[in-house]
Amino acid sequence: MASQMSDEQASFTHGSLLKHVTVMSFTSSIGLMAIFAVDLVDMIFIAMLGNPSLAAAVGYAGTILFFTTSVSIGLSIAAGVLVARAVGAGKSEDAAEYATSVLVIGVVVSVATVACIFFWLEPLLDLLGADRQTSALAISYLSIILPSMPVLMAAMIAGAILRAHGDAKRATMATLAGGIVNAVLDPLLIFTFGLGLQGAAIASVLARFTILIVSLYPVIRQYHGFAIPSIGLLRRDFSVVTAIALPAVLANVATPVGTGIVTREMAKFGTDAVAGMAIIGRLTPVAFAVVFALSGAIGPIVGQNYGAQLHHRVKTAFKTALGFVTVYVIITAIGLYFLRDLIIATFDATGDTLTLVLLFCGPLALTQIFNGWVFVGNASFNNLGHPVYSTWVNWGRHTIGTWLPVIGGASLWGASGVLIGQAAGGFVFSVITVWLVFKMMDGQRQDADKTHFDKQLRMHVLESRRH
Numbered sequence: 479m480a481s482q483m484s485d486e487q488a489s490f491t492h493g494s495l496l497k498h499v500t501v502m503s504f505t506s507s508i509g510l511m512a513i514f515a516v517d518l519v520d521m522i523f524i525a526m527l528g529n530p531s532l533a534a535a536v537g538y539a540g541t542i543l544f545f546t547t548s549v550s551i552g553l554s555i556a557a558g559v560l561v562a563r564a565v566g567a568g569k570s571e572d573a574a575e576y577a578t579s580v581l582v583i584g585v586v587v588s589v590a591t592v593a594c595i596f597f598w599l600e601p602l603l604d605l606l607g608a609d610r611q612t613s614a615l616a617i618s619y620l621s622i623i624l625p626s627m628p629v630l631m632a633a634m635i636a637g638a639i640l641r642a643h644g645d646a647k648r649a650t651m652a653t654l655a656g657g658i659v660n661a662v663l664d665p666l667l668i669f670t671f672g673l674g675l676q677g678a679a680i681a682s683v684l685a686r687f688t689i690l691i692v693s694l695y696p697v698i699r700q701y702h703g704f705a706i707p708s709i710g711l712l713r714r715d716f717s718v719v720t721a722i723a724l725p726a727v728l729a730n731v732a733t734p735v736g737t738g739i740v741t742r743e744m745a746k747f748g749t750d751a752v753a754g755m756a757i758i759g760r761l762t763p764v765a766f767a768v769v770f771a772l773s774g775a776i777g778p779i780v781g782q783n784y785g786a787q788l789h790h791r792v793k794t795a796f797k798t799a800l801g802f803v804t805v806y807v808i809i810t811a812i813g814l815y816f817l818r819d820l821i822i823a824t825f826d827a828t829g830d831t832l833t834l835v836l837l838f839c840g841p842l843a844l845t846q847i848f849n850g851w852v853f854v855g856n857a858s859f860n861n862l863g864h865p866v867y868s869t870w871v872n873w874g875r876h877t878i879g880t881w882l883p884v885i886g887g888a889s890l891w892g893a894s895g896v897l898i899g900q901a902a903g904g905f906v907f908s909v910i911t912v913w914l915v916f917k918m919m920d921g922q923r924q925d926a927d928k929t930h931f932d933k934q935l936r937m938h939v940l941e942s943r944r945h
Contacts, residue, residue, distance in 0.1 A: 566785025
């Protein structure tokens with residue numbers, strides 16, 4: 479019965495790995511692109527209000543929101559890893575119990591995180607380099623959207639559970655629904671009701687509730703994906719969940735730390751430079767949504783095959799994902815180059831804002847290849863039982879690998895050098911990540927072969943004694 483269940487549910491343990499990577503990446507990216515596209519439209523609407531400080535405020539607020547989202551991503555990774563492994567092994571009851579434990583722990587963590595951020599909000603904005611006016615605008619925006627973090631946490635965990643079951647379509651529909659709600663409400667709240675920046679925040683909150691509802695429903699109805707929560711269940715699963723979630727959270731939190739370093743250095747070149755970086759921050763996930771989706775897409779594929787002990791397919795899936803992201807980024811970067819005039823006109827970019835946008839639509843876009851390699855590598859670390867590797871790689875990349883190159887780049891090329899330095903550090907650590915993954919996979923394959931040999935040897939000895 480268990481093996482039959484595994485064959486029925488573990489859809490990634492057979493068939494073309496290129497097809498699985500492509501389908502999971504593109505379907506996952508559709509929903510992400512919808513959300514990110516709405517964020518981009520937000521920025522366009524805010525730019526239309528004619529106050530550069532508003533765009534800069536969104537940039538500073540975005541760095542703090544990036545931190546909260548990173549915490550949510552870390553918990554959703556734990557949900558995806560544990561559920562995908564259980565599904566791959568044909569243990570549906572374990573999958574539901576793990577999903578429940580991660581959801582409860584995630585909501586509790588998100589409430590505590592929001593409380594801490596509110597307490598330190600002004601000092602955090604000061605640390606990022608925001609002036610008094612921009613800081614006040616950012617606080618008004620964050621005061622509305624931050625309390626909805628537990629909603630986003632639950633929604634992201636539910637989406638990870640759907641993908642772990644191989645159901646990228648429903649996970650995509652949830653984020654797509656949220657994007658539609660946000661897109662419809664944005665112009666109404668920002669312009670029609672005259673709420674400006676606060677209107678954009680309210681629309682985002684309502685979109686998060688939409689994603690939660692649409693993603694939770696199929697988990698409960700289609701997959702019976704949750705168990706009845708209890709203190710005993712949480713006590714039993716706490717160490718297992720935190721063993722994956724804590725390194726994953728730490729690894730993901732490193733990204734906003736690096737962004738904070740870049741933002742602070744960019745603030746030295748004025749509001750136009752920060753506004754330019756904020757525009758790039760909105761353009762990047764729209765143009766490269768597939769790259770951002772790779773982490774969630776490759777995880778279940780690796781997790782199911784690892785759970786089924788198909789080590790050759792695990793390594794092939796990793797290689798396939800690396801090649802896929804490289805080709806995708808090259809094609810997208812070429813498209814951005816030919817669209818650069820339209821992008822500049824849309825944001826009416828001038829000065830340092832113009833310089834940075836032109837840089838992004840040129841060679842800087844190609845560096846997303848290295849981001850993609852790191853995303854694929856981190857997903858592999860998390861699903862192969864070595865989440866601490868992703869923690870060390872991410873923290874190295876976003877501290878030493880960001881701070882030193884950014885300072886050096888800024889001293890040589892000004893505001894543009896900040897982004898060039900950030901990209902240079904990303905290249906170095908992407909190579910380290912890929913090397914570590916291959917070394918880890920080879921080690922696990924050798925261990926698996928040795929275990930199989932020892933088992934066969936014991937069986938042979940026992941058979942010989944019988945005769």
